[in-house]
Amino acid sequence: MQNTIRIIxxxxxxxxxxxxxxxxxxxxxxxxxxxxxxxxxxxxxxxxLCQLHDGLAEVVHAHQPDEAAVEQTFVNKDAVATLKLGxxxxxxxxxxxxxxxxVAEYAPNAVKKAVIGVxxxxxxxxxxxxxxxxxxxxxxxNDAADALAIAICHAHNRGxxxxxxxxxxx
Numbered sequence: 001m002q003n004t005i006r007i008i009x010x011x012x013x014x015x016x017x018x019x020x021x022x023x024x025x026x027x028x029x030x031x032x033x034x035x036x037x038x039x040x041x042x043x044x045x046x047x048x049l050c051q052l053h054d055g056l057a058e059v060v061h062a063h064q065p066d067e068a069a070v071e072q073t074f075v076n077k078d079a080v081a082t083l084k085l086g087x088x089x090x091x092x093x094x095x096x097x098x099x100x101x102x103v104a105e106y107a108p109n110a111v112k113k114a115v116i117g118v119x120x121x122x123x124x125x126x127x128x129x130x131x132x133x134x135x136x137x138x139x140x141x142n143d144a145a146d147a148l149a150i151a152i153c154h155a156h157n158r159g160x161x162x163x164x165x166x167x168x169x170x
Contacts, residue, residue, distance in 0.1 A: 005158070006032065008065035008101075009151030010056070011143050012073070012092035014084045015041060017052050018143025021063050022134065024155040031137040033063060034144040045084070049091055056095040068096035069104045069154035071111060071146065106153050111146070114153035 004025045011018035020034040037055030039048035070092045073085050093103050109119035115133070116125045123142050126149050130137050133152060139145045 005067060005155075006063070006065045007151045007154050007158075008060065008063065008068045008096065009147040009149065009154060010068065010070045010092040010096070011146040011150060012070060012085065012089040013143060014039060014048060014052075014088040016141070016143045017056065017088060017092060018141070018145070018147035019056065019059050020139065020144055020148030020151050021059075021065060022148065022151045022155065024158075029134055029152060029155060031134040031148070034137070034139045034148055035059070036141060036143045045087070049087060052088060052091045053095060056092065057099075060095055060099045060101075065096070065101060067104070067154065067158065068101045069106060069150050070096075071150050072105050072107050074108055104154050104158070106150060106157070110157075111149050111153040114156045115149045 004023050006021060006023050009020045009022070015038065017037045018034070019037065021032040023030045023032055037052055037059070039051040041048075043051070070089065073082065073089050076082055096103050112121045112126065113119045115129050123145070127145050130139065130145055130148055137148060139148055
């Protein structure tokens, strides 16, 4: 017996954290909502992390997802920027975990492969495929689009993730 599963995808960032919510039933996908939580760049780091936390907590409370997926951080040449992104990613994982959701993680290339069919691609390709996969999808900017792509990636991979967890649990 299949149930409708509501998934929140989260694209972490210190300035802008994108979020996207879809529902999946079997192989069908349905757009629910998307948006961006922002932090004030003039504030100290702790205050900005609080803004991200509170904004994501409101989204999770309002939309009541069943599962969550977060994009993994890629390491770039700027160690300070990577560290700050990692802290924002911690918030992106903490909020759904505190709401009792299992949180899956996906590499950026896995997300692109799930949505556009290849592990490397342009933002415009993701936008185009989102409109094909979910014609009613609305998203403003790359952060919300990426978050929807993360949710779709999870929808495609959630069965294999559950099997892997069951094997590891013994």
